[in-house]
Amino acid sequence: MVPYLLSVSFIELYAHLLIAVPIVVAVILVAILIVVMAIKWQLWSARMRRARRAARAIKFRPDGQPYPPSGRGMCDICEQPHEKIYYLSDGQRLCPQCYATLEMSPEGQNSSLPPKESP
Numbered sequence: 001m002v003p004y005l006l007s008v009s010f011i012e013l014y015a016h017l018l019i020a021v022p023i024v025v026a027v028i029l030v031a032i033l034i035v036v037m038a039i040k041w042q043l044w045s046a047r048m049r050r051a052r053r054a055a056r057a058i059k060f061r062p063d064g065q066p067y068p069p070s071g072r073g074m075c076d077i078c079e080q081p082h083e084k085i086y087y088l089s090d091g092q093r094l095c096p097q098c099y100a101t102l103e104m105s106p107e108g109q110n111s112s113l114p115p116k117e118s119p
């Protein structure tokens, strides 16, 4: 007497599972792969947006105007050496802090800045 689990009728009854299970597993794996790739792409594009914003923040002021040319040097106001000094068109040399302070003050508004360009 052949046990039921090894009988031909059992194999015939569950033969479709031999095809269906690998297909279902493959579909699930592909779905997981697509979800993982979508998440990675989202993270990558968010990182690129942040990097682009950071690069733009270095070159452009919050109001969209470009910062003046810069380099190392001494600030004319605080008279300290800085890694970054803005060379204004009127000959002034200002560190970022003093430049921001001058920009905030009413007399410093657009006094020595290049003409506004659309971003």
Ligand SMILES: [Zn+2]
Binding pocket: 075, 076, 077, 078, 079, 080, 094, 095, 096, 097, 098, 099
């Ligand atoms: Zn300064």
